[in-house]
Amino acid sequence: MIGGVQGSGVDTSAQFFAKAAAAGGLQVFGKREYYSNIKGEHSYFQVRVSKGTIRSHVDTVDMLATFEEETIFRHALEVRKEGAIIYDPDLDPKRLDQVPTIESNVRSVLNAELSKAGLSADVKGILELARRRGVHIYPVPYNEILKEVGAKHGETSLSTLQRMLNTMAVAASFALLSYDENVVKDAVRKQFKSKPKVAEMNADAVGAAYDYMEEKYGGSFSFRLTPEKVEGPRLFVRGNTVVAMAKELAGCRLQTYYPITPASDESEFLESHSEIELDGHTAHENPQAAENIALKAKGSIAVVQSEDEIAAVTMAIGGGLAGVRSSTSTSGPGFSLMAEGLGYAGMNEVPVVVTLYSRGGPSTGLPTRHEQGDLRFALYAGHGEFPRFVMASGDLEEVFYDTVRSFNYSEKYQTPVIHIVDKALANSDCTLGMFDVNRVKIDRGDFLKEITTAVNGEFKRFLHTPTGVSPRAPLGTKGGINWYTGDEHDELGHISEDPVNRDYMMDKRMGKLDLADREIPIAERVNFFGPENADITVISWGSTKGAILDAMEWLKSDGISVNFIQIRLINPFPTEYVAKLLSKARKIVGVEMNFSAQLVGVVREKTCIPIEQLVVKYNGRPMSAEELYDALKMIHEGKAPKKLVLKHGA
Amino acid sequence: MALKLSDLKTSAHNDWCPGCGDFGILNAVQMALAEMNVDPTNTVVVSGVGCSSKAPHFIKTYGVHTLHGRAVPFATGIKLANPNLEVVVEGGDGDGMGIGAGHFVNSGRRNVDMLYIIHDNEVYGLTKGQASPTLGLGMKPKSLPSPNINQAINPLMLAIASGYTWVARGYSYDVRHLKDLIIKGIHHKGYAFLDVLQPCPTYNDIQTKEYWAGEGNLDDAGRPKPRTYKLEETGYDGVVHNNAEAEVEQKIQQAILKSFEFGDHTPIGVLYQNEFVPTYEERLAGRSPSYKTSPPASQEIARPDGTPLANINKLLEDLRVF
Ligand SMILES: Cc1ncc(C[n+]2csc(CCOP(=O)(O)OP(=O)(O)O)c2C)c(N)n1
Ligand code: SF4
Ligand SMILES: [Mg+2]
Numbered sequence: 001m002i003g004g005v006q007g008s009g010v011d012t013s014a015q016f017f018a019k020a021a022a023a024g025g026l027q028v029f030g031k032r033e034y035y036s037n038i039k040g041e042h043s044y045f046q047v048r049v050s051k052g053t054i055r056s057h058v059d060t061v062d063m064l065a066t067f068e069e070e071t072i073f074r075h076a077l078e079v080r081k082e083g084a085i086i087y088d089p090d091l092d093p094k095r096l097d098q099v100p101t102i103e104s105n106v107r108s109v110l111n112a113e114l115s116k117a118g119l120s121a122d123v124k125g126i127l128e129l130a131r132r133r134g135v136h137i138y139p140v141p142y143n144e145i146l147k148e149v150g151a152k153h154g155e156t157s158l159s160t161l162q163r164m165l166n167t168m169a170v171a172a173s174f175a176l177l178s179y180d181e182n183v184v185k186d187a188v189r190k191q192f193k194s195k196p197k198v199a200e201m202n203a204d205a206v207g208a209a210y211d212y213m214e215e216k217y218g219g220s221f222s223f224r225l226t227p228e229k230v231e232g233p234r235l236f237v238r239g240n241t242v243v244a245m246a247k248e249l250a251g252c253r254l255q256t257y258y259p260i261t262p263a264s265d266e267s268e269f270l271e272s273h274s275e276i277e278l279d280g281h282t283a284h285e286n287p288q289a290a291e292n293i294a295l296k297a298k299g300s301i302a303v304v305q306s307e308d309e310i311a312a313v314t315m316a317i318g319g320g321l322a323g324v325r326s327s328t329s330t331s332g333p334g335f336s337l338m339a340e341g342l343g344y345a346g347m348n349e350v351p352v353v354v355t356l357y358s359r360g361g362p363s364t365g366l367p368t369r370h371e372q373g374d375l376r377f378a379l380y381a382g383h384g385e386f387p388r389f390v391m392a393s394g395d396l397e398e399v400f401y402d403t404v405r406s407f408n409y410s411e412k413y414q415t416p417v418i419h420i421v422d423k424a425l426a427n428s429d430c431t432l433g434m435f436d437v438n439r440v441k442i443d444r445g446d447f448l449k450e451i452t453t454a455v456n457g458e459f460k461r462f463l464h465t466p467t468g469v470s471p472r473a474p475l476g477t478k479g480g481i482n483w484y485t486g487d488e489h490d491e492l493g494h495i496s497e498d499p500v501n502r503d504y505m506m507d508k509r510m511g512k513l514d515l516a517d518r519e520i521p522i523a524e525r526v527n528f529f530g531p532e533n534a535d536i537t538v539i540s541w542g543s544t545k546g547a548i549l550d551a552m553e554w555l556k557s558d559g560i561s562v563n564f565i566q567i568r569l570i571n572p573f574p575t576e577y578v579a580k581l582l583s584k585a586r587k588i589v590g591v592e593m594n595f596s597a598q599l600v601g602v603v604r605e606k607t608c609i610p611i612e613q614l615v616v617k618y619n620g621r622p623m624s625a626e627e628l629y630d631a632l633k634m635i636h637e638g639k640a641p642k643k644l645v646l647k648h649g650a
Numbered sequence: 651m652a653l654k655l656s657d658l659k660t661s662a663h664n665d666w667c668p669g670c671g672d673f674g675i676l677n678a679v680q681m682a683l684a685e686m687n688v689d690p691t692n693t694v695v696v697s698g699v700g701c702s703s704k705a706p707h708f709i710k711t712y713g714v715h716t717l718h719g720r721a722v723p724f725a726t727g728i729k730l731a732n733p734n735l736e737v738v739v740e741g742g743d744g745d746g747m748g749i750g751a752g753h754f755v756n757s758g759r760r761n762v763d764m765l766y767i768i769h770d771n772e773v774y775g776l777t778k779g780q781a782s783p784t785l786g787l788g789m790k791p792k793s794l795p796s797p798n799i800n801q802a803i804n805p806l807m808l809a810i811a812s813g814y815t816w817v818a819r820g821y822s823y824d825v826r827h828l829k830d831l832i833i834k835g836i837h838h839k840g841y842a843f844l845d846v847l848q849p850c851p852t853y854n855d856i857q858t859k860e861y862w863a864g865e866g867n868l869d870d871a872g873r874p875k876p877r878t879y880k881l882e883e884t885g886y887d888g889v890v891h892n893n894a895e896a897e898v899e900q901k902i903q904q905a906i907l908k909s910f911e912f913g914d915h916t917p918i919g920v921l922y923q924n925e926f927v928p929t930y931e932e933r934l935a936g937r938s939p940s941y942k943t944s945p946p947a948s949q950e951i952a953r954p955d956g957t958p959l960a961n962i963n964k965l966l967e968d969l970r971v972f
Binding site for chain 1: 660662690691692694696699704706707710711712713714715716717720723724725726727728729730731732734735752753755756934937938939940941943944945946947949951952956957958959960961962964965969970971972
């Protein structure tokens with residue numbers, strides 16, 4: 001764990017640590033926690049590193065690195081026995097009551113613990129307490145080492161040197177783990193590749209930290225981190241970026257947004273990559289397109305920062321009407337403003353994708369923290385009844401392929417699609433195998449390039465068809481024209497209040513959900529993990545996937561078998577399949593990151609199967625594999641209350 | 651083949667009240683489109699919700715009747731997705747300056763190349779005559795139970811302050827003059843705003859057709875003097891000709907001064923025009939040159955077998971750690 005004051009480079013050092021570990025072939029999973037604040041508040045980054053697959057974060061800290069007191073007060077006692085704390089000894093005299101950003105309840109708990117142990121309420125005291133609990137304490141005089149490095153490079157500016165603190169802290173951690181020094185140096189050079197001089201100075205800082213740690217503490221720490229050989233390429237990615245790249249690949253060419261955490265990073269990535277490389281293709285494959293491509297070697301995505309989320313969603317719907325794959329990204333408060341627009345898209349059968357980054361609600365809630373509290377809202381936002389898809393991804397790999405699918409569903413069934421990506425995914429960084437772009441297929445549904453069926457120049461956009469899906473021609477298509485209206489309308493799109501037409505149109509629109517239910521393979525909608533018969537059946541959705549899979553593995557070695565139903569397409573709900581699985585289950589546990597177990601309610605509504613045992617969490621911090629493991633174990637032993645509320649997290 | 655006025659009419663039932671000023675605006679729009687000989691399949695009329703917003707159903711081009719107050723962002727999305735389309739927005743004064751006020755102002759900052767026509771009847775027609783944002787303080791049209799206690803927005807001044815690059819006013823019963831304004835507004839490169847004085851005989855018994863024709867406003871000879879006058883007949887020139895800072899400033903000031911004239915002596919015509927301001931489309935192309943050469947709607951995104959055309963290998967390469 002790396003902690004520090006927000007704005008002081010915690011992110012950079014954690015990224016650097018993670019990249020250096022990843023460059024050594026290790027798998028990395030990083031979780032970022034921060035306040036809704038720009039500078040001054042505490043933030044920390046937890047990085048989990050392993051040779052094998054990692055899918056979640058854990059609560060215990062093996063190693064804590066910092067150059068600031070608040071991190072020590074907050075996290076020193078989370079470090080486990082035999083773990084390590086690397087810190088700057090200048091901090092020793094800093095007192096707990098001098099840190100105004102620590103909440104009073106946290107402060108009083110710490111004060112009580114320290115006074116019980118007869119220790120002073122300062123950094124020295126709390127580190128002594130950690131030491132008594134078996135933690136190794138490693139003071140590193142960063143500033144002295146930095147000055148030496150600076151002297152060698154003729155750099156005396158204190159602020160320039162301070163900027164290398166991050167590098168030093170990371171290097172000291174790796175040195176303690178006896179990790180290959182050259183891998184770390186290469187990583188730092190890569191980080192600063194545009195500034196060769198800075199890169200060399202940082203590489204020297206790495207060397208100096210290694211020398212210091214070797215000389216002072218060589219061999220004192222028993223953990224080792226060794227580079228691994230890896231087959232094939234590997235990525236280190238963040239959730240927001242994955243969504244953005246998948247959108248470009250999927251052909252999204254209009255993205256609108258109004259700034260909001262944790263969604264905006266995605267739009268900003270798109271904005272800075274709005275020129276899109278296109279693969280040339282041969283005339284043989286598509287004569288007309290080949291001609292276009294020959295002229296236009298590149299594509300382009302228009303990214304528009306709108307005045308509010310009402311404009312964001314309505315602009316995107318406008319893009320959809322013009323035949324362009326369009327989307328908007330937001331989180332709870334913004335999504336609330338989009339409700340009326342969604343209804344319009346439903347009513348007019350316009351494809352549009354809303355990426356909903358869920359964060360702690362209600363109202364402004366916990367703006368930078370995690371929660372899965374918007375499922376019910378995503379399912380019902382908007383007045384009246386209209387079809388929509390609601391999908392939720394469980395990890396970054398799913399995020400990639402689901403993002404592409406969200407556009408396919410929306411065009412094929414001509415409906416709005418809400419893709420929920422929770423904050424825990426948006427802000428996690430992890431190593432992944434290379435995405436397989438060859439697996440990606442674009443399906444634009446019944447999309448006309450020319451209208452040939454117009455009568456008197458008028459095109460029946462909402463033509464009666466057996467499936468309920470009518471051929472769609474974007475605004476501007478030659479050969480005819482038609483209308484759209486939020487009022488109930490006839491086949492041409494003119495206002496109609498005729499009761500017979502109303503029945504027909506309602507059946508047509510809502511029937512598309514049944515069609516989708518019949519057509520979309522279960523493999524795209526539900527993941528099922530574990531043995532067919534198990535002691536416990538977990539049902540969940542979204543980012544809890546990682547913690548559940550990890551906990552399942554640990555429980556297996558305890559002799560407790562668990563299987564897991566992960567719902568990815570929540571509307572249309574895979575009722576029949578889920579009902580079948582649940583009816584075979586011995587003990588069903590609903591696991592969710594919200595107060596009322598929203599998916600459990602949906603399952604009951606759709607399948608009539610009640611789920612009595614719940615594990616929920618709503619303190620804004622993602623579930624860890626450990627607490628879930630403990631919870632499932634308690635449930636298995638029959639010792640758990642019906643609604644088990646998890647509380648870990650800082 | 652030249653487009654005839656009748657080619658732009660539809661069979662949709664028009665349920666506006668007899669004598670409604672919306673008819674004049676509808677005629678003027680159809681006449682303008684016919685005269686310009688537009689391709690109806692390449693033209694989109696976008697509206698909000700209100701009496702006036704039913705207009706697209708009566709015009710035989712693509713028509714998008716949207717949500718109350720949201721015509722402008724819908725139209726923005728349409729135009730940015732396909733900048734080759736001719737986009738005209740129509741809506742009520744409540745639609746544009748009440749519920750849609752945020753879009754009215756912020757779209758001015760963008761300067762998307764389209765024309766926005768507001769049917770300004772000073773009431774909320776479709777909801778039975780409540781005060782709209784352009785109704786003056788203390789006014790009491792017959793539909794209001796008591797005089798209005800809100801002040802009026804000055805739409806022209808608001809448009810100029812928001813950055814619209816073409817600002818004009820028309821009158822719905824001066825159809826030919828209005829038609830000419832619509833043509834100019836469509837031809838204008840950038841975001842054009844046209845405020846149209848529109849009598850609502852059903853709910854607004856103050857700004858009636860007779861009122862604008864001069865009823866109760868007698869000249870020296872005792873004849874009714876029309877309450878509107880044409881700017882171009884006074885030698886007024888609202889056009890920025892050479893983009894000097896001082897010139898732009900002067901034209902803006904002059905237009906704002908003109909925008910205060912309302913009531914007995916109300917100007918109609920072009921108050922302000924500046925084609926030197928880059929359009930939003932040009933600004934997007936500044937960020938991504940391919941936006942101009944291959945705007946979103948003209949881009950192929952997949953091969954016939956469904957494989958995507960976008961190549962994201964470079965992006966992935968940047969994120970590779972091994
Ligand atoms: C969100 C929302 N709020 C309220 C309404 C009800 N409503 C319909 S039209 C209208 C006002 C129309 O006035 P204006 O925009 O001036 O158009 P006019 O009818 O005068 O042409 C209102 C308030 C609505 N359709 N949607
Ligand atoms: S209520 Fe007024 S604005 Fe609406 S149609 Fe009737 S006259 Fe026209
Ligand atoms: Mg009105």
